[in-house]
Amino acid sequence: MxxxxxxxxxxxxxxxxxxxxxxxxxxxxxxxxxxxxxxxxxxxxxxxxxxxxxxxxxxxxxxxxxxxxxxFGGLPGFEDCDTGNLSDDLKRMLGRYLEVFNTTALSAVLPSLAGERFHNDELSTLFEPVSMSRRRPLIDALERAQERGELSREIDLELAADLVVGPIAVALFFKGGRLKPEMVGPMVDLALRGLRA
Amino acid sequence: MxxxxxxxxxxxxxxxxxxxxxxxxxxxxxxxxxxxxxxxxxxxxxxxxxxxxxxxxxxxxxxxxxxxxxxFGGLPGFEDCDTGNLSDDLKRMLGRYLEVFNTTALSAVLPSLAGERFHNDELSTLFEPVSMSRRRPLIDALERAQERGELSREIDLELAADLVVGPIAVALFFKGGRLKPEMVGPMVDLALRGLRA
Amino acid sequence: MxxxxxxxxxxxxxxxxxxxxxxxxxxxxxxxxxxxxxxxxxxxxxxxxxxxxxxxxxxxxxxxxxxxxxxFGGLPGFEDCDTGNLSDDLKRMLGRYLEVFNTTALSAVLPSLAGERFHNDELSTLFEPVSMSRRRPLIDALERAQERGELSREIDLELAADLVVGPIAVALFFKGGRLKPEMVGPMVDLALRGLRA
Amino acid sequence: MxxxxxxxxxxxxxxxxxxxxxxxxxxxxxxxxxxxxxxxxxxxxxxxxxxxxxxxxxxxxxxxxxxxxxxFGGLPGFEDCDTGNLSDDLKRMLGRYLEVFNTTALSAVLPSLAGERFHNDELSTLFEPVSMSRRRPLIDALERAQERGELSREIDLELAADLVVGPIAVALFFKGGRLKPEMVGPMVDLALRGLRA
DNA sequence: TCGTAAGCGAGACGGTACGTCGAGTCTTGCT
DNA sequence: AGCAAGACTCGACGTACCGTCTCGCTTACGA
The missing domain is CATH 1.10.10.60 (Homeodomain-like)
Structure with missing residues (x-):
């Protein structure tokens, strides 16, 4: 490392x-x-x-x-989960992550690092790969869905991943409240269906 | 103030x-x-x-x-924009915000505050209303869309707003790269259509 | 303003x-x-x-x-004493000084400073005037003796003062033992009469 | 050792x-x-x-x-010198010592140790015999003078030795200036004759 | 001739003090 | 009262040494 x-x-x-x-x-x-x-x-x-x-x-x-x-690097990230169905994959991964998040130092460490990296190139460099590798399982699940035909080939998976975890990030940084596992279901549904559904 | x-x-x-x-x-x-x-x-x-x-x-x-x-409170937030069309409203608001963001202290201040509030109840209390009022124009635009019938009445507007700005938050905190205005179009489209479109 | x-x-x-x-x-x-x-x-x-x-x-x-x-500068030095007789002057001054020396921090401070100044120009500069002004009353007593005719005009007073306090310095630095007030009498007598008396 | x-x-x-x-x-x-x-x-x-x-x-x-x-113990001390005449013995010993002093580490080491021993019993104990043995040749010369009848039997040789080297100690610790070999002649003469001569 | 026991250079260990910096408070003399 | 200036106490910073403790060698001796 x-x-x-x-x-x-x-x-x-x-x-x-x-x-x-x-x-x-x-x-x-x-x-x-x-x-x-x-x-x-x-x-x-x-x-x-x-x-x-x-x-x-x-x-x-x-x-x-x-x-x-x-x-921070020693703390758990997303844990891959392959149910053969994107919605379930995402709900489980996010649900599990939120549990971990709320029971470990993650919730204390992550926002601090994210905020600080902006002014600290050294930290930024250090943080980058750690941050990226944590998103990996999410991207993997989306790729599998694409291969199964659940998702269009045209979709930018990076952007898709951002959309899925976006509400969590927003809640985390701007609402400050604890993140509740019950949020996960509606969140994923909305991201899959879109606002206009 | x-x-x-x-x-x-x-x-x-x-x-x-x-x-x-x-x-x-x-x-x-x-x-x-x-x-x-x-x-x-x-x-x-x-x-x-x-x-x-x-x-x-x-x-x-x-x-x-x-x-x-x-x-921080003196810095500009979202600026409402009513074109009669949700997609355009969102794209303009987000686009304009990104411009402002990249040319003011906002990009420096926001992540720091967001990161710090987690460990600092006093800051959290202070930050809450400021943070909320900044989201207001976004919620307003979504409400208008709901009234126009563009959006289902069942949709949780808070969640919807989170979905829309989510990718920005993710980019900001976890990718560290500057936020480009070109991102806005695809981002909004994806949020409106959903991943499965 | x-x-x-x-x-x-x-x-x-x-x-x-x-x-x-x-x-x-x-x-x-x-x-x-x-x-x-x-x-x-x-x-x-x-x-x-x-x-x-x-x-x-x-x-x-x-x-x-x-x-x-x-x-150190706040600690007492030699205290002038004019009895009209060199031997008595010196015995009283040295005696009194030894008392002070043994009851204050002087005995702890002086050797350290003296030792350190050798490698420390700053200290040397600081220490010089303090050190010199402390010898002053001794030189004064010797001058008075010269004026009274007790001492030859040819004598180098600086050297004479060194001779008088010399045994104290030696005891202090090389014998380490406490300096006893009883030493003063014989010490001054010997310095005045010389070894060959 | x-x-x-x-x-x-x-x-x-x-x-x-x-x-x-x-x-x-x-x-x-x-x-x-x-x-x-x-x-x-x-x-x-x-x-x-x-x-x-x-x-x-x-x-x-x-x-x-x-x-x-x-x-420190490895550094040279007084070197005995027996000319059959006290004045010459002393002048040569002191003169030679000063030379050695000014050309070796002695001038740096001695004041430091002397200063430190005051606060450090361990050092004091260690230093004592070394310090004493260095004075030995001086005492020897004075004893010889006593045997020759040059010096009174009543004289305390320890004190006499202190008187002789005293001005050197003073110059060393309180004047900080380098010790010049030319000082030796007048110094010894004065110690032998006494101030009142 | 080989094992054993100590010595070796290197450098990490838990500590203590250094001298610096900033937070939040207090005290001047002025406005 | 408020103001600029700057000293106040407190406590953390990052550094340097102390004296101790492994490491993986090397070097002699005695079995």
């Missing part, structure tokens, strides 16, 4: 970095993110919670941001 | 608050937001840029956040 | 520095120096003992050293 | 300690002491300069301090 593998190519001298400390740091980061959100996350707090010196953190991550990105 | 009017309920002794300083502060806030984003915005920076003492800022806003929210 | 008001150049804008904080810092420095010596003195400790933020310290002193120099 | 001999009492298994590393460490210590003084000396710096691991240093010396003391 990034420069975090404990034994860098060929290099071997010196005591190797502790995989245990690494994980403790990531765990502590996620815990604190859940407890207080991005703005309450301090490197000192992470160090203390993980039982680790600050230097051990800064040795691995240049700053708070890449640390959060990596912690 | 909010509780910032310079002459509070009848009280009058002493020197009145300077309207000029007020505006200078708001302007400086927006400028700095554009330049460095949320995380680089400091009250000290605002004070210095506005040629104002810090106390003058804290006398009007309880903290950094309400200041940013008010500055 | 202001306009053309001729501000007193440099001196007056803003809240003035707290004389109280200043003194609290100096006091805390001396206390901690007495308790743990130079190497145990931390700026953080001083701040906490003085009930002051670190920034308040760094606003006044560029680093630990100038702070110590100033604290 | 101390407990640093590489082959400890009989035990022998394993690789013996490298005498070469030992010396490289001592040399590096002295070099760095000359360059930046006590406060700038870091064990990490010594290790790096000596091309040695930190553990190799800590295996031999319990901490920074004993290392410095041992390095």
């Amino acid at each position: 990034s420069g975090t593998s404990p034994n860098n190519s060929g290099s071997s001298a010196g005591r190797p970095r502790s995989e245990q400390a690494h994980q403790a740091i990531l765990d502590a980061t996620l815990e604190l993110l859940v407890e207080g959100g991005y703005s309450a996350l301090t490197v000192e707090g992470v160090a203390s919670r993980a039982g680790v010196g600050k230097a051990t953190i800064y040795r691995r991550w240049a700053s708070k941001l890449p640390l959060i990105v990596e912690a | 909010s509780g910032t009017s310079p002459n509070n309920s009848g009280s009058s002794a002493g020197r009145p608050r300077s309207e000029q300083a007020h505006q200078a502060i708001l302007d400086a806030t927006l400028e700095l937001l554009v330049e460095g984003g949320y995380s680089a915005l400091t009250v000290e920076g605002v004070a210095s840029r506005a040629g104002v003492g810090k106390a003058t800022i804290y006398r009007r806003w309880a903290s950094k956040l309400p200041l940013i929210v008010e500055a | 202001s306009g053309t008001s001729p501000n007193n150049s440099g001196s007056s804008a803003g809240r003035p520095r707290s004389e109280q904080a200043h003194q609290a810092i100096l006091d805390a420095t001396l206390e901690l120096l007495v308790e743990g010596g130079y190497s145990a003195l931390t700026v953080e400790g001083v701040a906490s003992r003085a009930g002051v933020g670190k920034a308040t310290i760094y606003r006044r002193w560029a680093s630990k050293l100038p702070l110590i120099v100033e604290a | 101390s407990g640093t001999s590489p082959n400890n009492s009989g035990s022998s298994a394993g690789r013996p300690r490298s005498e070469q590393a030992h010396q490289a460490i001592l040399d590096a210590t002295l070099e760095l002491l000359v360059e930046g003084g006590y406060s700038a000396l870091t064990v990490e710096g010594v290790a790096s300069r000596a091309g040695v691991g930190k553990a190799t240093i800590y295996r031999r010396w319990a901490s920074k301090l004993p290392l410095i003391v041992e390095a």
Whole structure:
């Protein structure tokens, strides 16, 4: 992923970095993110919670941001689900995702990162591939539907995926309220049928 | 706007608050937001840029956040447009908004605020009405379409609005790329027709 | 706003520095120096003992050293004493000084500063005048003795002063033992008579 | 010198300690002491300069301090000189010492150690015998003078030695200027004759 | 001749203090 | 009263060393 593998190519001298400390740091980061959100996350707090010196953190991550990105990367994304029917696929994937979202640090981490990346090229670079790979299963489901003839060949799948998850993004960023799993059904139906149906 | 009017309920002794300083502060806030984003915005920076003492800022806003929210509130939102046709209404509104978005501080401010509100109840409360009122013209256009019979009476207009702006939100937060006005046409068409069209 | 008001150049804008904080810092420095010596003195400790933020310290002193120099400057030096007789003058001055030395932070501060100045030009510059002014009363007493005819006109007073305080310096730096007031009598006698007497 | 001999009492298994590393460490210590003084000396710096691991240093010396003391112990002290005449003995010894002083690390190391020992009992204990043994030749010369009848039997030789080197100590610690060999003649003469001569 | 035991350079470990910066508050003298 | 200026306390930042602890070698000895 990034420069975090404990034994860098060929290099071997010196005591190797502790995989245990690494994980403790990531765990502590996620815990604190859940407890207080991005703005309450301090490197000192992470160090203390993980039982680790600050230097051990800064040795691995240049700053708070890449640390959060990596912690974020360990969180679950969409989980593919192939029922042979697009509507069901989407409803299950989104439903499951929302559950995960509401029970993990995801809901705390994602908006912060998304907001911050705008002003932070480094974060942007780090975040890009993580963000993209998370959408993958969604695109896959749409491709399968296209192959089955459920969807026109002309449809831009990227745009289609955006349309499907769009209402979630809007709710997330502009409405702030918790995202309820019951929203998923009508949401997917509307996206499939269109407003004018 | 909010509780910032310079002459509070009848009280009058002493020197009145300077309207000029007020505006200078708001302007400086927006400028700095554009330049460095949320995380680089400091009250000290605002004070210095506005040629104002810090106390003058804290006398009007309880903290950094309400200041940013008010500055944000001064930025343009959707501008209503009634062509008698939903597709055209939406395309024009979204197209115009994107233009505004790309030429003002909006693109810098919005994601930051949206990201931060999640961990900050105070901000959330402040942000809510501002955020809602910005969506208003969109909902209005959808209502008109419903009255004209273009849209079914059963449709949840909130959800419909989310579907329409959803792809913009996704592009904004997860793809990070600038939002191009050309995207608007296909986006609206797809939302109106639905994926299965 | 202001306009053309001729501000007193440099001196007056803003809240003035707290004389109280200043003194609290100096006091805390001396206390901690007495308790743990130079190497145990931390700026953080001083701040906490003085009930002051670190920034308040760094606003006044560029680093630990100038702070110590100033604290040192507040400690008493030789106190002039004119009995009309060189031997008595010297014995009293040295005796009194040793008392002061053994009951204040002086014994902790002086050797550290003396040792450090060798590698620290800034400190050297700061320390020079303080150090010199402390010797002054000694030189004065020697001058009076010269005027009375007790001492030859040919004698280099600087060297003479060095000879008189020399044994103290030696005891201080190389023997480390506490300096006993009883040493003063024989010391001065020997310096006046010379080894070969 | 101390407990640093590489082959400890009989035990022998394993690789013996490298005498070469030992010396490289001592040399590096002295070099760095000359360059930046006590406060700038870091064990990490010594290790790096000596091309040695930190553990190799800590295996031999319990901490920074004993290392410095041992390095200091390797520097030259007074060198005895017996001309049959006290004045000449002293002038030569002091003169030679000053030369050595000005051309070796001594001038950098001595003040730092002397200053630090005051706050550091461990250092003090370590430093004591080293410091004392360096004065030895001076005391010897004074004893010889006493035996020859040049000096009264009543004189306290310790005090006499202090008087002789006193001005050097003063110049060193309080005047900071380099010590010039020309000072030696008048200095010794004055100490021998006394101020009142 | 080989295993064992210690030493080796390198560098990560948990800590503590550094000197800096910003938040939000307070205190000057002016307007 | 409000104002610009700037000092105040507090607390996090990212860095540098301390003294300790592995790593994977290397080097001698004694079985």
